[in-house]
Amino acid sequence: MSDATSITTETRGNIFLVGLNRPHKRNAFTLAMLHELARAFGEYERREELRCAVLFAHGDHFTAGLDLADVGPAVAGGAPLIPEGEVDPMGLLEPRRTKPLVIAAQGYCYTIGLELVLASDIRLAAEGARFAQLEVKRGIMPFGGATFRLPRISGWGNAMRYLLTGDELEAEEALRIGILQEVLPRAELLDRAVTLAERVAAQAPLAVRACLESARLCEEKGQEAALGRLMEQTRGLMASEDAFEGMMSFVERREASFKGW
Numbered sequence: 001m002s003d004a005t006s007i008t009t010e011t012r013g014n015i016f017l018v019g020l021n022r023p024h025k026r027n028a029f030t031l032a033m034l035h036e037l038a039r040a041f042g043e044y045e046r047r048e049e050l051r052c053a054v055l056f057a058h059g060d061h062f063t064a065g066l067d068l069a070d071v072g073p074a075v076a077g078g079a080p081l082i083p084e085g086e087v088d089p090m091g092l093l094e095p096r097r098t099k100p101l102v103i104a105a106q107g108y109c110y111t112i113g114l115e116l117v118l119a120s121d122i123r124l125a126a127e128g129a130r131f132a133q134l135e136v137k138r139g140i141m142p143f144g145g146a147t148f149r150l151p152r153i154s155g156w157g158n159a160m161r162y163l164l165t166g167d168e169l170e171a172e173e174a175l176r177i178g179i180l181q182e183v184l185p186r187a188e189l190l191d192r193a194v195t196l197a198e199r200v201a202a203q204a205p206l207a208v209r210a211c212l213e214s215a216r217l218c219e220e221k222g223q224e225a226a227l228g229r230l231m232e233q234t235r236g237l238m239a240s241e242d243a244f245e246g247m248m249s250f251v252e253r254r255e256a257s258f259k260g261w
Helices: 031-046 068-076 110-120 146-154 154-163 171-176 186-201 205-221 223-238 241-251
Strands: 008-012 016-019 054-055 103-107 108-110 122-126 130-132 182-184
Touching: 008 031, 016 031, 016 186, 031 068, 054 186, 068 241, 103 110, 103 186, 108 110, 110 130, 110 146, 122 171, 122 186, 130 171, 146 154, 171 182, 205 223, 205 241, 223 241
Parallel strands: 016 054, 054 103, 103 122, 108 130, 122 182
Antiparallel strands: 008 016
């Protein structure tokens, strides 16, 4: 089977669906697949009409991780993991994603799969999904942000329990320690993710981006840095047409129609 379309994209109104599409290999990432995913994220970022994305996977598994037979030699030979100018799906390199991302995972969600989950904004999984950072078992370490995102999200002890053993983490436990927001039957997973994306996309795009920017600034540079930007962000939003529309829709008791300016 060809991997020529290892990433699928679909637009539903202002929702952008990105699918991992190498199911015959449990969606294990080749270097080309990583590049395709980065290009899809770049497209999402550049298209102004797209307001929320959903990342999901075709087949029974989200991803078994990296296809080391492909990625290892390529990286050792100097090939970049992310094409220049495209958006890093793990959110570590510039340019980074500024729009919201909902993730829907099922089956195996290993290594880079869990790091993609941790880098997203709203995280859903199917019942029976299994997560793991297996790198310690291979003599290496996670490189996509798990070493700092997992302790922040789940607490130090919970993070080290799995980072230092490489043990599997079941969906219900991932929900309990805050990695996931919902665990659903497999048949309901993608529909629920799209529904949440639609709810996010219905809000004012400028306000959504400002919320994400403020939260990330606080995570990365601390509360003082976020506070330093807060009033500037608030004044900008209050002067926007979307803020006027939001207030008028409240007064007139109707749904708001936001334009993004």
